[in-house]
Amino acid sequence: MTPVVSIIMGSTSDLPVMRKAADFLNSMEVPFEMLALSAHRTPDEVAEFARNAATRGVKAIIAGAGMAAALPGVIAAITPLPVIGVPLSATLQGQDALLSIAQMPPGIPVATTGIDGAMNAAVLAVRILAISDTALAARYDAWRADLGKKIVKANADLSEITYDFKTN
Numbered sequence: 001m002t003p004v005v006s007i008i009m010g011s012t013s014d015l016p017v018m019r020k021a022a023d024f025l026n027s028m029e030v031p032f033e034m035l036a037l038s039a040h041r042t043p044d045e046v047a048e049f050a051r052n053a054a055t056r057g058v059k060a061i062i063a064g065a066g067m068a069a070a071l072p073g074v075i076a077a078i079t080p081l082p083v084i085g086v087p088l089s090a091t092l093q094g095q096d097a098l099l100s101i102a103q104m105p106p107g108i109p110v111a112t113t114g115i116d117g118a119m120n121a122a123v124l125a126v127r128i129l130a131i132s133d134t135a136l137a138a139r140y141d142a143w144r145a146d147l148g149k150k151i152v153k154a155n156a157d158l159s160e161i162t163y164d165f166k167t168n
């Protein structure tokens with residue numbers, strides 16, 4: 001199988017969060033790869049990965065990083081592919097990484113999720129891929145319809161709660 005999405009992280013210490021992206025891609029039957037690459041510790045390997053990703057058939061890159069989170073931005077500076085950055089809450093509750101990843105200069109965007117938002121990174125990657133893949137779009141639509149059912153159940157649960165002055 002050729003990977004369509006690359007999930008990149010700076011360290012296996014990022015795996016507990018980044019695994020959520022893998023879980024979602026797997027559930028959507030999207031072939032993906034997982035690689036450890038660090039903008040600061042292995043800069044040459046990051047550049048090589050980013051230069052070759054598109055020609056290897058990758059269509060979107062998810063990159064998670066904490067602290068001085070340069071990884072998504074460095075990849076975006078090299079590849080023509082869409083890069084989705086996941087700020088990780090390694091330090092300062094992830095606010096350092098959030099700003100590092102989101103505040104890219106004009107022309108080199110990184111689509112940035114919320115802190116530790118690896119699942120949403122995968123959801124966004126699926127939505128990008130689904131534009132040109134009707135079978136994937138159908139799987140995504142079915143999953144999304146299920147999300148709505150959670151709210152229907154939540155309303156049923158809330159209706160069980162009684163107060164003297166609660167009207168519904």
Ligand code: RP5
Pocket residue numbers: 009010011012013014038064065066067068069088090
């Ligand atoms: C970041 O440095 C990595 O993404 C990770 O969040 C952090 C620390 O890595 P380890 O020291 O745990 O390997 O670039």
